[in-house]
Amino acid sequence: MSIKLLPTNKSGRLSSRLSNWLLGISLLVVTLGQPRLATAHPMPNSVVLLNVHVNRIDAELQIPLVELQSAWGHAVNDSSVGLVERLGPQLRDYLKSHIRPQSPDGRFWSVSVGELTAHESQNPITGVYRELTAQVQLVPPAGSDVRQFTFQYDAVLHQVMTHKILVSVRQDWECGQLAETEPVQVGEISLDIVNNRILPLPVNLASGSFWTGFMAMIKLGTQHIAEGTDHLLFLLVLLLPAPLVVVGQRWGQFGGVRYSLKRLLLIVTAFTIGHSITLLAGSIGWVRLASQPVEILIVVSILVSAIHAVRPVFFGREAWVAAGFGLVHGLAFASTLANLQLDAGPMALSILGFNLGIELMQLTIILVVIPWLMLLSRTPVYTVVRRSGAFLSGIAALGWLAERISGQPNLLTEAIEVIASYAPYGLIILALLSLYLTWRARPAKPLPTA
């Protein structure tokens, strides 16, 4: 099993895709000696990662250059500088002649080799090594099923008998498998030692459906919010002063249930509209912003909301601010979707499903937090709660700001993640506190007469 560090091509945000990879890698590094590594070979393997679409497969090939050199003759490993510039066309021809998927009826698929990159990779057994990554598109002939084929693949292996090729599905939207999770291995292509031959790998992917894909996207949306501490914090801080009226230049008393709900609804809806617009635009590719400024703007949105929670700086215009920052948050969501590189149909469903998931999770959070905030906001303690909440969020935002500018995590951001894991307990304390204070503040009832 070869362990790879994926180059992050699109999003710099530590999206869950990346974190899952990192998790996978770290786990593998930490738990070396697990069964599948038990008899692993020291030579790095080739890896083929399949992204299954409705009518094509986008494959990413990872080929160790030291092995490719043995197979191909060219000094690709000894002299890997400018490799793609120097040998690009020959490399493409070589790969094309060794990748021949075939439908059950015998017809061969069309294969086109796209982007090639040479870079460093590493696994715990061989350490750092150089590898070639190739993006290859596999298209079955008309009327042929994309999910069933004989994978005739023998790049490197046609010559290097000790080579191994691990084939995995990285993304299969219709089966609800997204690139967020660890690839699922479908097989290994290697020499049949006894008979001295290389057998093609039969690939039979379980048939999926748009419904499965849609549901997976809803799940992804909820996960994205649940794990997106920054998104949540922005929303919570923005909602913190929402039940209150303004007196002069300061936050005043609880404005009543009707008043609070109206304002909460307005803010949440405005935020939703904002992020839905950019999520749509970003996923389709109309808008593409570098991730770092987006990430920094998200932090700014928390800071601004925190200030507002202390002193009303944009009272009455919360909806516009929420919508504006919604646009920013939507861009961050969009990068997750854009990375899936889906076709139009699945993409439309994905945008819908992903957004639905986001809304569901937001709604859940609001439903479990807002009642207590509204109860508390009727008590004098709320000023302390509001100000501490705003202050702590501001500190967290500053920590993230430093992280996102420098690209390095710091003690503060590490602490946030630890604290965030205790959030459910915080919620219980909040609930108990609000219930206790509400109970204490209730008008004294006359004693029942005997």
Next chain:
Amino acid sequence: MKRKNISILLLLLLGFGNLFEGCKSSDVDATNSTSTSTGTSTGTTTGSTTSNSSSITTALSVTGTTTTCNSTGVAQIVCLAEAFKATLSSTQLAATQLTYSKTNAQKWSNLPAGMSARIGINLGSLSDTQLAAFRNLMVAVLTLGTTDEGYDEMIGNLVADDYLNSIGGGSTYGAGNYYISFLGTPSTSSLWAILFTGHHYTQPITFNAGAVTGVTPAFRGTEPQAAVTAASRTYQAFEQERVAFAAMLTGLSTTEQTTAKLSGSYNDLVLGPGQDGKFPATKSGLQVGTLSSDKQALVLKAIKLYVNDLDATTSAAILTKYTSELANTYISYSGTTAMSSQGDYVRVDGPSVWIEFSYQGGVIIKNTPHSHSVWRDHSGDYGGN
């Protein structure tokens, strides 16, 4: 709020440094590597290195005589195994004395133990007394008194691994990471095995009904291939085998070499760990029976460097068999005949014997090839079980 997994985050942060490493998509400076796949070879390994010998190899190197167990053959080995077991605490004994099963017997690898878990007890956890008892046992099953062969080869292998540890290979390397276990209870009547396995050295010995029934699959190799000095001894544990194969191949005529040459390339062993019972149905290469007697002797010489690692009685029996089958044994190779470049590979495939030698890329010492080799027996692996 959904509870977040802290461990995920910590792992994520740990992996952060690697992330940026992995994001570099630029080409790598070619000057970092020296070409090892082309050019004429000299047939020698160069350089010598010095290892700070671990206390383990120092303890094991002591040449003392066995005062106990005056019996001979398997009875003596059983006695020495019991003597070793007697030095162990109950916890240590529980780790060492296991049941015989093919699954247990197959738990060997050519990876450091930290990357591929072994069974048994590691030398690093043994006291000097216990190591002495272990030494007495291994001295009885391996040949003693030949430089870089038999027991000496085993020590040299551990010394080389200590060296990898000392030059930054990490704690997974070193003599302390070699494991000894008994599969089945040592006896002169039943089925049991000694399994000694670590990074570049695995030697199983299977016994049944008072006889040795198998000494394979045995793994040999070394990194560095060059000499390593420890405790005022210089070891080059697995160099003679490499030289013997080079002599065997360069001794062939051009025509014979052409016949022996495999069409494929081999960057590692074909029948390494986990590849049990997969001997090719058809033998490749050059039939030894077609060669002149002096060339056949070169083949036998290479085979002897494996077989003669074992104690005299065991090795004599195996060698008689392999010699009788020599005419029907095939030799083949890939890469160069000098066995001095990365990618050089040689195979001996007989009716019984199977030996592969692969000279492959460096792992800890980059750009410097090192050897992997496996000795198997078509019917005798794991004692035929």
